[in-house]
Amino acid sequence: MKGLYCRADAADAQPKFVIQETSLPEVLGSHQVRVQVKACGLSPLDFKVPKSVVDGCYQFKLSDKKIENRIAYWCEYKYEWLSVCLYVRPKPEKLSSVCVAAALRDALCAYTALHTHARMAVGHTLLVMDGASSFGLMCIQLASYHGVRVLTTSHSLQKHTFLEQLRPSVARVIQVYNGSSDLLPIVLEETGGLGVDIIIDSGVRLQEEEELKETKCLPHKHELISALGVGGHWVTSHQDLQLDPPDCRLLHLKSASVSFLNPETWTASSAQQGRYLHILKDILEKMAAGVLRPQPEDAVSLYEATVAMETVQHNQRKKAVVQL
Known part of the structure; x- marks a missing residue:
């Protein structure tokens, strides 16, 4: 064998x-x-x-x-x-x-992120980064099944078209590939200024000046924390995440939490x-x-x-x- x-x-x-x-x-x-x-x-x-x-x-x-x-x-x-x-x-x-x-591994990650870490419930609002990825798609489908309102981001025109076809499972698709990031204002607009209950990322930028090709579409960590609502949950797959004192202070004021996703x-x-x-x-x-x-x-x-x-x-x- x-x-x-x-x-x-x-x-x-x-x-x-x-x-x-x-x-x-x-x-x-x-x-x-x-x-x-x-x-x-x-x-x-x-x-x-x-x-x-x-x-x-x-x-x-x-x-x-x-x-x-x-x-x-x-x-x-x-x-x-x-x-x-x-x-x-x-x-x-x-x-x-x-x-x-x-699909099994991506589904396991989605289940772990939404149920185990974020404790999602009917009426919550979820922001999924890169919803067209296999993991992001599982998160969207699982959250929509449980009555969660889903916002997601698209990293290319092709992915944006694909995600638009998922309506009404997806309430809003936010473009992040055109050079200017309108993620935070759009999230606040969609939530009435309250922020989302759950954020699931596909990686983050630790520094604002990061311009690498692989991180160009990734949000900055402070941007995600600012998009969280009071009592919100941020589930990250970034293994080397570093939070500065201002980030921790903002999380403390919102009584929000950060969880690390490792299905293994x-x-x-x-x-x-x-x-x-x-x-x-x-x-x-x-x-x-x-x-x-x-x-x-x-x-x-x-x-x-x-x-x-x-x-x-x-x-x-x-x-x-x-x-x-």
């Missing part, structure tokens, strides 16, 4: 991805299970996850049975230590393996097992019912997986799906 492996010997070395042959035991033990993988979603590996976070990973037993029409979602870290968590859920018949593999930590504690499995079950049910409709994703073969994984790891590509 062939598998995709990562080589990262030194902490500062660039990881290398290779395809290697591996052998499986012909006779399985009483606590082992053989899973046939039909499609796999590739996402960046975080080598900075501390050992203490995943040392609490638990193990649970699976009987020696053939698993058909199931979805396996796992988190794996490899250094001098190894922790693996495997979760198996039934796959809805109407959904293809490629579709589920492409669901597997870091055995106490979260039940909640995590419930989230996966609810996501699959919503996908089967058409509530969550992922964007189509072209799958690559296993022989193209090394190149695809390297582009994902180096942030040159948002995600990839391997079909086996």
